[in-house]
Amino acid sequence: MNLKVFIGACVLSGLVACSSVKQDEAGLSQPGVSLELAQFRKEHFSNVRYNLFFSIPESRDEAIRGKVELSLRLDEKQPLIIDFRGEPEQVTSVTLNGGDIPYEVKDEHIVIASDWVAVGENRVAIAFTPADQSLNRRDEFLYTLLVPDRARTVFPCFDQPDMKSLFTLTLEVPSTWQAVANSAITQTDSTGVSGRNRISFKETEPLSTYLFSFVAGELTREVYSRNGRDISIYHRETDPKKIAQCPAIADEVFDALEWQEDFTGIPYPFAKYDVIILPGFQYGGMEHTGATLYTDRRMFLDEHPTLNERLSRSALIAHETSHMWFGDYVTMKWFDDVWTKEVFANYFASRIVEPLYPDVNHRLNFIRDYIPASYSEDRTSGANPIKQDLDNLRNAGLVYGNIIYDKSPVIMEMLVRVLGEDAFQQGIREYLTTYAYGNATWEGLIRILNKYTEEDLAAWSEVWVNQKGMPEITASVKDGELVVEQRDPLGRGLKWPQELTYRVICGTDSEEIPVSLEGNSDSFRMKLSFLPNGNCVILPNINGRGYGFFKITEGESSGLWSVLRSSEDEVLKGSLLITLYENLRWKTISPQGFREEMLAYLPNESNSLLFSMALSYLGDCQRIFPSDSRPLEQVLWKIVTTNPVSQHRLQAFRLYRSIADSEEAVQRLYTLWQERKAPKDCTLSESDYIGLSYMLAMHLPEKADKIIATQLSRIQNPDRKKEYQFISPSVSPRKAERDSVFASLLIAGNRRVEPWASSALANLNHRLREQESVAYIRPALEAMPEVQRTGDIFFPTAWVRSLLSAHTSKEAREEVDAFFTAHPDLPLMLSNKIKQQASHLY
Known part of the structure; x- marks a missing residue:
């Protein structure tokens, strides 16, 4: 009716x-x-x-x-x-x-x-x-x-x-x-x-x-079996080398299911587990019971994947499979607690992956995976608590972000250390049994876990879960004592209880010191076992188990750089890299000094996880604090052509492609793309050549149309061809065409395939177009409420990141300021998304 x-x-x-x-x-x-x-x-x-x-x-x-x-x-x-x-x-x-x-x-x-x-x-x-x-x-x-x-x-x-x-x-x-x-x-x-x-x-x-x-739809189905359990994998891939990865994918699904069954004591609680791998899928994966969706970008790897790419796929499979128990079998009551399913999925994913990669330092990998991503939002003026208030589900998509995905597993690891492994497992089993096929809250979980410890978990949770931000932590040696102090940078007087480990080096003397920051104190003092003589080097958070801004001065950074170059402790080096980068972002150390030290350190790093971290930080330094690219080009090209580790060559090439500005570098890349002849031991994939074509079209406008037409003719897969046809107009040499692309992205129907729309917007706002693309900032920000209403959960962040990440000018900052001035009543969660992605402008 x-x-x-x-x-x-x-x-x-x-x-x-x-x-x-x-x-x-x-x-x-x-x-x-x-x-x-x-x-x-x-x-x-x-x-x-x-x-x-x-x-x-x-x-x-x-x-x-x-x-x-x-x-x-x-x-x-x-x-x-x-x-x-x-x-x-x-x-x-x-x-x-x-x-x-x-x-x-x-x-x-x-x-x-x-x-x-x-x-x-x-x-x-x-x-x-x-x-x-x-x-x-x-x-x-x-x-x-x-x-x-x-x-x-x-x-x-x-x-x-x-x-x-x-x-x-x-x-x-x-x-x-x-x-x-x-x-x-x-x-x-x-x-x-x-x-x-x-x-x-x-x-x-x-x-x-x-x-x-x-x-x-038109899908191909593969079926795999283990121990009486069948898994179907549906896909649309046409490349035989990628299709050949399906058995390995199925094996990792089986492994993750068996791991969770063993840990939880609960057999897989649903009738089937099928996998559907889709082109242009918005997320990494989505844990629908019996029909789990994955993106082809992360599941079908290139012929010579890096360790990062392999770890990423394994963690994704483990994450979505963990959701079957944590999210599907027991589900949050309301989406303010959506983080309670994501914290378990990411925490357990890190553990499930460990036996699959026995040669990887998984303590380092945990730090690398979660802490930098969490800091990227927690350091900004748009920081939010892990648990956020939610009055209406139409705003639930804005709850998602790095804080709930990446800060929460760090906090969960702290909780496990408080409880002990056995008590934690018992508590989790009771939680799953109590709320089987039902709904739970974080407070309900804490009540169960409180049975297994004498600690006040509710008080611990109040500061770590319900409050935003992180402590600023400083350390000094005074009167023969190590003094560690924390303060709340937001002036609320909060105190974050946590256990830290420091190392103090004074000449030939060295001591490792456990530091306990209590919930009722701002400082910690401990007498050193030796008499300090001269300047001491203080290494904070050496095992990476602490969380906060470990503040240092420019002068203190020299000691950290020295240890970074000489130490063989991989976890210590990972923690130092994070500390140094965070001080760069907090502007306590200079970009010039950071860049010079990293250029000296990077070529000599043999650990692939540390190498990728350092490479990423160098790229960020060049993006946020632009300078003459030639010193970086030279170091990167030397790595591309001489580094003994092939995946390091490939990763260095990808950054080289991204930052190349000199005529020599651009011409080198054009010749390489034209002849499809990669440097020795640096195998490039189709996606590498596609990315190269976009970059070259912007650097060489007189050749742009031919570059795009040639690259399109090289693509055979029909789904990837459609993707290229959608994105490539965003690198047109004609401003009117680029303006037309931007105008089309303001129409919701043209943003349906969100990864494509994000890529097109990022190209429109590429650093090579920065001056003219400032004009896109205000209308794209004005569209944010509609982007949030019509897009999926990660798209508002992806939209504003694609819009702003390459901008560094005063004019760009003024456009953002003008937008906030014009919209003083912008919903808080939407405002935070913009502030998180605009923080580098301030």
């Missing part, structure tokens, strides 16, 4: 039903899913089931048709407020318990007055047309991606994580297409229409709406 029918029904019923709608749902039916609405439904609704049907045409220009039969139990007569983010005309009929009833479509809800519902069982049937946004429709395939609150764009539902439900799905699709969903296929039949099949799936286990998923 449409809105007109609803109005007629109100007249016929003496407006009784209309007044009931207004009275019953007052304050609840606001746009999005408010916390108040979610709590109301959780209190009164139960036993929710969805029976869903979608008819998917082959052409993405034709609308998809949907039907849902939603059954539930009510404990008393209450209005039914069903979430659906669509226009009234997208709802074509609504029945309740078999009969037509009046309803209203407003504020992203379908509202049925309490007069029409029954106490006990109710069954609502709705025919509708879903929006395409979260169906991610492409020419030959589609996939749903419904986190955090996008299920309501695809079908009418109760779109909140604590209304776990059972789902039954039927799809009608072209007969050449495959389909995969959370549960197994029970039947495939012809619809009676030529070229169409009907595919039915089993009922799922209890799932939150954001975990419901299906994929349909």
